[in-house]
Amino acid sequence: MRPKKMSEKRRQTLFKKGQTSWLKGGKIERAKREDPPTYQRPNLEQFKLMVKTDRKGNLIPDLAKTAVERTQYVLLRPQKDGRSRFDELLDSMVEEEEDGNDVHEDAVAGYRIWLADTAIRACATSQREHDNVERDPPCDKLVRLSAKREQKRGLATSETFVCTACDYISPSYRFYEEIEREGPGRRIAVPNMALQVALFNCPMGSENFREMAATLDIPVPGLSGMQKLANKYSDMMVQENKKNMKEWQEVVKEIKAITGKGADSPIKGEADSRYQSGAGFARGRKPGQPSSHSFALFADNETVAKKILADDLRCKLCPTCNKHRDSDSVPEHQCSANIEQHAVIGNEEQAGQNIAKKLLENDITVSHVTTDGDGNFARGMSQVMEEETGEGTKHLRDPFHMGRCVAKAVTMASWSKGMFPGQTVGDRTTVKNRFGDDLKQRLEAEHSKARLKYGKRKEAMLKAMKKASDAVLSCYLEDSHILCRTQSQVCSRKKKWEFSFMPKGTHGKLCPTDTDRELLKKIIAKRLGEDAVASTRYGTNTNRVESANRQMSKSVPKNRTCSRTLYGRYSSAVHAAKNS
Numbered sequence: 001m002r003p004k005k006m007s008e009k010r011r012q013t014l015f016k017k018g019q020t021s022w023l024k025g026g027k028i029e030r031a032k033r034e035d036p037p038t039y040q041r042p043n044l045e046q047f048k049l050m051v052k053t054d055r056k057g058n059l060i061p062d063l064a065k066t067a068v069e070r071t072q073y074v075l076l077r078p079q080k081d082g083r084s085r086f087d088e089l090l091d092s093m094v095e096e097e098e099d100g101n102d103v104h105e106d107a108v109a110g111y112r113i114w115l116a117d118t119a120i121r122a123c124a125t126s127q128r129e130h131d132n133v134e135r136d137p138p139c140d141k142l143v144r145l146s147a148k149r150e151q152k153r154g155l156a157t158s159e160t161f162v163c164t165a166c167d168y169i170s171p172s173y174r175f176y177e178e179i180e181r182e183g184p185g186r187r188i189a190v191p192n193m194a195l196q197v198a199l200f201n202c203p204m205g206s207e208n209f210r211e212m213a214a215t216l217d218i219p220v221p222g223l224s225g226m227q228k229l230a231n232k233y234s235d236m237m238v239q240e241n242k243k244n245m246k247e248w249q250e251v252v253k254e255i256k257a258i259t260g261k262g263a264d265s266p267i268k269g270e271a272d273s274r275y276q277s278g279a280g281f282a283r284g285r286k287p288g289q290p291s292s293h294s295f296a297l298f299a300d301n302e303t304v305a306k307k308i309l310a311d312d313l314r315c316k317l318c319p320t321c322n323k324h325r326d327s328d329s330v331p332e333h334q335c336s337a338n339i340e341q342h343a344v345i346g347n348e349e350q351a352g353q354n355i356a357k358k359l360l361e362n363d364i365t366v367s368h369v370t371t372d373g374d375g376n377f378a379r380g381m382s383q384v385m386e387e388e389t390g391e392g393t394k395h396l397r398d399p400f401h402m403g404r405c406v407a408k409a410v411t412m413a414s415w416s417k418g419m420f421p422g423q424t425v426g427d428r429t430t431v432k433n434r435f436g437d438d439l440k441q442r443l444e445a446e447h448s449k450a451r452l453k454y455g456k457r458k459e460a461m462l463k464a465m466k467k468a469s470d471a472v473l474s475c476y477l478e479d480s481h482i483l484c485r486t487q488s489q490v491c492s493r494k495k496k497w498e499f500s501f502m503p504k505g506t507h508g509k510l511c512p513t514d515t516d517r518e519l520l521k522k523i524i525a526k527r528l529g530e531d532a533v534a535s536t537r538y539g540t541n542t543n544r545v546e547s548a549n550r551q552m553s554k555s556v557p558k559n560r561t562c563s564r565t566l567y568g569r570y571s572s573a574v575h576a577a578k579n580s
């Protein structure tokens with residue numbers, strides 16, 4: 001085959017015979033860089049700290065960091081020794097064993113949770129059987145536990161004793177007790193169920209406990225096994241809590257019968273709701289809107305202990321439904337969500353209706369319910385009670401929350417510019433806020449003292465509160481105690497009100513206008529007005545249910561979403577709260 005001829009254009013670029021380069025054998029002098037690249041080969045640990053890699057080990061370039069670095073360096077990959085990560089861990093364990101005592105490869109390592117008496121008896125029995133076996137020559141060694149024959153069931157273990165010198169193998173001993181059950185199936189080990197009881201009454205989850213168990217060097221339970229047992233315990237706790245609440249409902253009926261009111265007479269109670277997220281996460285005015293669930297409690301005001309008689313959980317979470325939300329069919333499962341995703345989670349009126357229905361199942365009616373100022377719960381309960389019994393539920397308010405409303409009203413009101421003393425806006429704002437705190441305490445003291453004095457005399461109470469309102473207005477705005485001597489319950493000639501919350505030197509320097517006076521009258525009426533007196537005439541509060549809701553944070557912390565076991569955790573916390 002003839003060679004292909006070279007084109008004329010390409011031939012012109014070649015050196016012809018006899019031509020020499022323009023350098024004539026010289027060398028080109030290249031300028032040196034101010035920041036020449038350096039080559040580094042770190043070890044494996046240093047390499048992991050210097051660069052980012054994906055799961056396959058490929059480099060992830062950091063372009064933003066490279067663009068601002070003055071000195072460029074070339075990073076070489078570290079040399080590999082041919083061992084995998086698993087082999088490195090095994091080699092390190094072998095080195096530790098070689099440095100320690102001489103331990104048999106089949107020996108049980110770490111710590112165990114055993115039933116003490118059972119373990120001691122099993123050890124003594126196995127040693128006695130080993131010594132009684134006739135051998136020639138006789139074996140005088142001690143028996144030991146076999147790691148290969150060990151059976152782990154969560155935290156519990158079954159052990160077998162063997163002898164290294166002879167062929168002795170003991171029967172398998174269960175170093176734990178089991179919970180009795182009806183029907184076929186494997187029984188649950190006591191330590192595993194005790195673990196769920198502890199986890200349901202603390203903020204720790206299964207994964208956190210597994211990390212703690214690994215640190216303690218005890219058997220680490222499987223995550224799936226712990227979840228199955230948690231689901232079982234959750235269902236048990238829900239049924240137990242419902243049963244226990246019905247028992248306490250009967251106790252409340254007995255107490256009412258003893259006091260002569262009649263077992264079927266209406267009761268007074270208090271209610272409050274708890275949300276998974278704080279009020280600061282809401283976009284609107286109603287707190288709890290972005291929460292995944294809400295939990296409401298109802299406690300009686302007939303007994304001193306104020307037992308919790310009903311609860312209501314409204315939840316949107318269900319992992320199975322969320323996983324198959326784009327598919328046409330959802331597999332059969334126990335759904336933990338009981339409301340739609342678009343439902344308003346802060347609908348306390350619906351919570352009041354649900355609790356009212358649960359109370360009516362045991363023929364318990366509610367005449368008055370105390371809440372934290374939100375009348376929606378009382379409205380929902382009153383609707384159900386009126387439909388079933390013909391009499392609705394009256395709404396009472398918590399005195400502490402009414403005081404907070406007074407302080408907030410002082411802060412949010414539009415006062416005149418010279419109402420409060422101070423050189424700057426910050427100084428005047430401080431005086432205004434402290435004025436609201438002091439006014440809140442004064443109005444609460446006036447109401448509490450008058451309620452103890454007049455009791456059930458409604459007309460006398462209203463008359464006293466009207467006089468106290470005029471006295472408070474004169475005492476704060478005019479710095480005059482003339483009306484206090486005859487109309488105030490806590491400020492008199494012998495002992496005047498101290499204004500302890502107001503900054504020193506600010507009392508008596510208020511400069512109100514006529515508009516400020518009318519505004520302060522409306523704020524005082526929020527606590528001492530006719531409606532306020534009627535809603536606090538029994539002196540009830542929501543302290544019991546609010547303290548119980550604080551206890552819920554131990555079992556159901558707000559940074560976790562335990563969807564499947566959520567109601568079980570709440571039931572466990574409620575059961576502990578009402579039986580403590």
